[in-house]
Every structure is written in structure tokens, then in C-alpha cells.
Amino acid sequence: MQENLPKFDSVFTIDCVIFGFDEGELKILLIERNEEPFKGWWALPGYYVEQEESIDHGAGRILYELTGLRDIYMEQLYTFGDVDRHPQGRVITVAYFAMIRLNGQKELKPVNTYARKAFWHPVNELPKLAYDHTKIFERSLEKIRRKISYQPIAFELLPEKFTLTQLQHLYELILNTKLDKRNFRKKMLNYGILKELDEKQRGVSYRAATLYKFDKRKYARLFQKELSFNK
Amino acid sequence: MQENLPKFDSVFTIDCVIFGFDEGELKILLIERNEEPFKGWWALPGYYVEQEESIDHGAGRILYELTGLRDIYMEQLYTFGDVDRHPQGRVITVAYFAMIRLNGQKELKPVNTYARKAFWHPVNELPKLAYDHTKIFERSLEKIRRKISYQPIAFELLPEKFTLTQLQHLYELILNTKLDKRNFRKKMLNYGILKELDEKQRGVSYRAATLYKFDKRKYARLFQKELSFNK
DNA sequence: TCAAAAGTGTTTTACCTACACCCATGA
DNA sequence: TCATGGGTGTAGGTAAAACACTTTTGA
Numbered sequence: 184m185q186e187n188l189p190k191f192d193s194v195f196t197i198d199c200v201i202f203g204f205d206e207g208e209l210k211i212l213l214i215e216r217n218e219e220p221f222k223g224w225w226a227l228p229g230y231y232v233e234q235e236e237s238i239d240h241g242a243g244r245i246l247y248e249l250t251g252l253r254d255i256y257m258e259q260l261y262t263f264g265d266v267d268r269h270p271q272g273r274v275i276t277v278a279y280f281a282m283i284r285l286n287g288q289k290e291l292k293p294v295n296t297y298a299r300k301a302f303w304h305p306v307n308e309l310p311k312l313a314y315d316h317t318k319i320f321e322r323s324l325e326k327i328r329r330k331i332s333y334q335p336i337a338f339e340l341l342p343e344k345f346t347l348t349q350l351q352h353l354y355e356l357i358l359n360t361k362l363d364k365r366n367f368r369k370k371m372l373n374y375g376i377l378k379e380l381d382e383k384q385r386g387v388s389y390r391a392a393t394l395y396k397f398d399k400r401k402y403a404r405l406f407q408k409e410l411s412f413n414k
Numbered sequence: 415m416q417e418n419l420p421k422f423d424s425v426f427t428i429d430c431v432i433f434g435f436d437e438g439e440l441k442i443l444l445i446e447r448n449e450e451p452f453k454g455w456w457a458l459p460g461y462y463v464e465q466e467e468s469i470d471h472g473a474g475r476i477l478y479e480l481t482g483l484r485d486i487y488m489e490q491l492y493t494f495g496d497v498d499r500h501p502q503g504r505v506i507t508v509a510y511f512a513m514i515r516l517n518g519q520k521e522l523k524p525v526n527t528y529a530r531k532a533f534w535h536p537v538n539e540l541p542k543l544a545y546d547h548t549k550i551f552e553r554s555l556e557k558i559r560r561k562i563s564y565q566p567i568a569f570e571l572l573p574e575k576f577t578l579t580q581l582q583h584l585y586e587l588i589l590n591t592k593l594d595k596r597n598f599r600k601k602m603l604n605y606g607i608l609k610e611l612d613e614k615q616r617g618v619s620y621r622a623a624t625l626y627k628f629d630k631r632k633y634a635r636l637f638q639k640e641l642s643f644n645k
Numbered sequence: 646t647c648a649a650a651a652g653t654g655t656t657t658t659a660c661c662t663a664c665a666c667c668c669a670t671g672a
Numbered sequence: 673t674c675a676t677g678g679g680t681g682t683a684g685g686t687a688a689a690a691c692a693c694t695t696t697t698g699a
Contacts, residue, residue: 195426195495195506234504238495262493262508264426264469273465275426277493277506348677365680366662373660389676390669579650596653597689604687620649621696 194273197242198229198316199257200280200323201250204340208305209356211320212291213312214249214298220270221313225304227320229276230297242279250301251292257281260323268315280323282339331357334406335374338397346384346392347371376402425504428473429460429547430488431511431554432481435571439536440587442551443522444543445480445529451501452544456535458551460507461528473510479526488512491554499546511554513570562588565637566605569628577615577623578602607633 201212213225228249232241242257257279264275291301306324311317330336337353351367371377376398383391432443444456459480463472473488488510495506522532537555542548561567568584582598602608607629614622 232495232506235497237497238493238506241495259492261490262469264463264472264508266466266468275463275469275506275508277495346678363663364678365664368679369681370661384678386671387677388671390671390678392678577651594690595651596691599652600654601688615651617698618650619698621651621698623651 194275195232195238196229196274196276197232197238197245198227198276198278198319199242199246200227200260200278200320201246201252201255201257202280202282202306202323202327202340203285203303204353204356205285205303207352207356208307209340209353210303210305211309212250212252212301213304214293214301216297216313217299218297223299224313225310226313227278227316228298228301229316230295232277238277242277248295249293249298251290251294252283255281255283260319260326263315263319265315276319278319278323280326282327282336284340284342286342328357335371335376335402338402341397344380344382344394344396346394348392350395374405376405425506426463426469427460427505427507428463428469428476429458429507429509429550430473430477431458431491431509431551432477432483432486432488433511433513433537433554433558433571434516434534435584435587436516436534438583438587439538440571440584441534441536442540443481443483443532444535445524445532447528447544448530449528454530455544456541457544458509458547459529459532460547461526463508469508473508480524480529481532482521482523482525483514486512486514491550491557494546494550496546507550509550509554511557513558513567515571515573517573559588566602566607566633569633572628575611575613575625575627577625579623581626605636607636 199212203210203212212228214228216222216224216226228246230245230249232238233244236244239257239259243253243255246255246257247253258281260278260280262275262277266273268274268276285303291303293299293301306320309317309320312320327336331354337350337357340353341349347368348364350371351362351364354367355362378396378398380394380396382394384394385391430443434441434443443459445459447453447455447457459477461476461480463469464475467475470488470490474484474486477486477488478484489512491509491511493506493508497504499505499507516534522534524530524532537551540548540551543551558567562585568581568588571584572580578599579595581602582593582595585598586593609627609629611625611627613625615625616622
């Protein structure tokens with residue numbers, strides 16, 4: 184950096200809101216902080232962006248270091264830049280979010296000692312979080328609610344094979360509402376992005392449900408095209 | 415800021431994409447830079463965020479200093495943080511956008527000498543802009559396209575009194591498509607957010623069109639409520 | 646009287662909504 | 673055989689899409 188640019192005591196960080204679905208609950212990934220300020224508090228995984236990395240790269244790196252999770256596709260949510268959001272000075276944070284599949288709940292191992300541990304926490308009973316992380320979380324919840332209403336992103340949270348009822352429950356959870364079973368199934372199947380499998384649910388004490396898979400290619404064709412105003 | 419926080423040679427800036435509608439064209443506000451790098455180039459109005467101001471505040475201040483425009487409601491668009499986006503070092507920028515009404519095209523007077531002048535430029539024939547500002551502009555155009563498809567934000571660009579045809583032309587311009595006149599009018603009037611005035615267009619050499627006003631209160635009631643998934 | 650834009654209605658189609666019963670399975 | 677969720681269809685309403693002609697005005 185050349186000298187003729189002003190220098191500020193400014194710091195940027197990244198914070199990640201990672202949603203998962205487990206045991207019938209919507210959860211987010213939290214860490215227990217191992218550093219001041221807010222030592223011992225729970226917080227979103229977040230840390231400083233390095234000088235020589237893009238913020239997208241930083242988001243991936245930080246998530247890995249604090250949780251051991253790798254190669255998660257995250258989307259930028261919003262940038263929070265109130266003056267007093269950090270007790271020690273001016274820290275602007277770029278929030279990212281992602282929805283991921285919890286295959287068998289692998290253990291989360293922070294690589295960085297900055298996090299004492301990382302764990303999944305149900306969104307319904309979140310405690311007070313460090314900094315303005317509660318606000319960041321709330322904004323991300325609004326975001327996925329809005330998004331799920333026009334793109335079936337819920338698949339990202341489900342196991343590879345799932346039943347329509349599981350899918351419906353997830354929608355109901357995220358949207359905090361009840362949906363009509365027949366209408367829900369009709370609509371989902373109509374999208375044409377579900378592949379019905381020959382397989383059925385196993386080990387349930389009631390009629391076993393058909394399993395479905397999500398068809399990524401058809402999904403992309405349907406939802407990545409331009410949104411169009413109705414003529 | 416306390417000493418125990420790492421210090422980076424990092425700088426944040428704000429860049430503003432301000433849309434206006436004039437002479438039947440969609441325009442954005444550009445400045446001519448009066449400082450290196452890119453001295454003499456055209457760029458989005460943008461500058462450094464100060465230490466003791468929130469980024470929202472910074473956006474308003476910077477726009478005022480570079481253009482003389484005040485009290486414009488801007489919305490955060492996206493944060494751009496590639497490593498090489500600024501030739502002199504690491505600069506992360508938060509982009510904001512707004513759509514404003516050009517009442518009689520007041521002259522734009524930069525308060526800061528950093529901008530030699532500020533002016534409106536049609537979006538269809540934009541030259542190469544400084545930094546990655548072309549990319550920022552393109553992203554903001556996508557954003558208003560998407561947004562106008564579910565919220566009638568086009569009003570913000572129009573004069574207080576406007577005809578339905580003017581409104582339709584603006585939609586067609588932003589969406590880059592032709593719309594059916596009858597369907598367009600039906601849909602717009604059905605929203606119930608337009609007040610028909612007793613007044614007609616004047617000074618045109620054809621049948622004068624009825625003027626309409628935008629009903630802010632009804633608009634707010636309609637579009638600020640929660641989006642709901644269809645049951 | 647001509648040019649130019651204003652203004653207007655109907656039919657078809659697609660999708661959303663509401664709603665209730667029988668079926669298959671394991672305990 | 674019972675409890676539990678799986679699975680299915682139809683009718684009514686609303687909104688979008690397609691489509692063409694008459695009216696008004698000033699030049």
C-alpha cells in the first residue's frame with residue numbers, strides 16, 4: 184500500500200451463519216469464544232479477514248479454522264458497520280450464510296484456539312450472543328425465509344434421500360407455519376426437481392414413505408434463469 | 415482501539431450507485447475523479463468511511479460531499495472485497511444504491527475537491543469506469559431488476575405526477591422488455607397504490623393522458639408486510 | 646384530416662386454496 | 673387390531689396472458 188492513502192485503525196471481520204437441520208430442529212453453528220472480549224460467550228464463527236485474501240476466501244478459511252468444516256458454499260448476507268458494534272474499536276463485519284447437510288453429525292473440531300469448541304444450537308432457544316451477533320442471526324433467518332419462498336433451497340439442509348413429509352416439516356419449521364399436505368406435495372412434484380426413488384423408508388412403525396432425491400440439474404435450469412416480470 | 419487487537423493496513427470505502435430517470439433514459443450518477451489513482455476517469459461516487467461514523471452514515475455523507483445531494487435513502491447492495499480491486503492496496507468497499515427523482519435536474523456540486531464534477535450518465539452507453547466500478551454497477555442493475563419485479567419501486571424515479579404510459583416505459587427500460595399495455599395498466603391499478611388525479615397532461619400534440627400520483631401509505635401497507643409462502 | 650398516443654374487455658390458462666378419507670405397516 | 677403417518681383428487685377462485693379497436697387531441 185502506498186503512503187498517499189489514508190490509514191485508518193480499521194478492521195474487517197467475517198461472521199458466518201451456518202444453518203443445519205437435525206433431530207427435527209433448525210440449528211445454527213456457534214462457537215464458544217476463547218478470547219477477550221466476550222471470552223466464554225457463544226458467538227457466530229467469525230474472525231479477521233487477512234490482508235492478502237478476498238473476503239469470499241476469508242469466509243471459507245475462517246469457517247474451517249473455527250469449526251473444521253471445509254468447502255461450504257456461502258453467500259454474502261449483509262455488512263454490519265455500526266460504530267459501536269465492537270467494544271474495542273471500529274470493526275466492520277461482512278456476514279455470510281450457508282445451509283448445509285448434517286450427514287451423521289461429524290464432530291466439529293476448531294483448528295484455531297480462538298474457538299474453544301464449535302457446536303450446533305437450535306435457533307428457537309438461542310441465548311444472548313456476543314457482539315451484535317443476535318442481530319446478524321435474525322437478519323439471516325429473514326433472508327432464508329424470503330429465499331425459500333421463491334427457491335426450494337431447503338434441499339441443502341436435508342439428507343440426500345428424504346421423504347416428502349420430511350421436506351414439508353422443514354418448510355414449516357423455517358416458515359413457522361402449517362402447510363397443507365396435498366397442496367405441498369402437488370406443488371413440489373410439479374416443479375419437476377424431485378426424483379422419486381425405488382427405495383422406501385425403513386425401520387418406521389407405520390407405512391414406509393417413498394424416498395426422493397433432489398435433481399440438481401433441473402433445479403439449476405428452473406431457478407437460475409432470469410426472473411421475469413409478468414407480461 | 416486497544417492494542418491487543420491486530421492492526422491491518424485495511425481501508426473501507428463506500429461506493430454509491432444512484433439511478434435516475436431523465437429524458438426517457440435510465441441514468442446513473444458518476445463523478446470525474448480529481449485524484450490518483452484513475453485521475454480524470456469516471457467513477458461511482460465513493461470515498462473512505464470515517465472512523466467514527468456508521469457505514470450507513472458514511473454512505474449519506476460521501477454522496478453529499480461528492481455530488482451535493484442530501485437525504486437520499488440508500489440501501490446496501492453488496493460488499494466487494496477482492497484483493498486486487500484497488501491498485502494501491504487492500505480496499506474493501508460497501509456498495510449502496512438508490513433510485514431518485516430528478517426534479518428539474520438541479521446542478522450537482524461536489525463539496526469535496528476529490529471529485530472534479532458530478533453528472534448523470536445513461537446506463538446504456540457507460541464507458542469503462544475506474545476500479546471494479548463497472549462490476550458494481552452491473553450488480554446494482556441486476557438488483558433493481560429483481561426488485562422491481564416484486565415491488566413497484568419505479569415510482570421513486572418518476573416525477574410526482576406521471577402518466578401510466580410513462581410508468582410503463584420506465585418498467586420496460588429497466589427490464590429491457592416490452593409489456594402489454596392493457597395488462598400493465600390493469601395490474602398497476604389493481605395494486606391500489608395509484609391515486610388518479612383530476613389533472614391531465616398538458617402541451618402534448620395528442621390526446622392528453624390522465625396523471626397519477628403514488629400513494630405512499632397504501633404502498634407501505636402492501637409491500638412492507640411479510641412475504642408469505644403459499645399454503 | 647392526420648398522426649400519435651390514450652384508453653378499454655374478454656377469453657383462456659395456470660396456479661393457489663380448501664377440504665377428508667382410505668391405505669400400509671410394525672408394534 | 674390399532675395407532676401412526678402415507679398417500680390421493682376435485683371444485684372454486686384469482687391472477688396472468690394473449691389479443692385489437694375506438695377515442696381524443698393538436699398540429
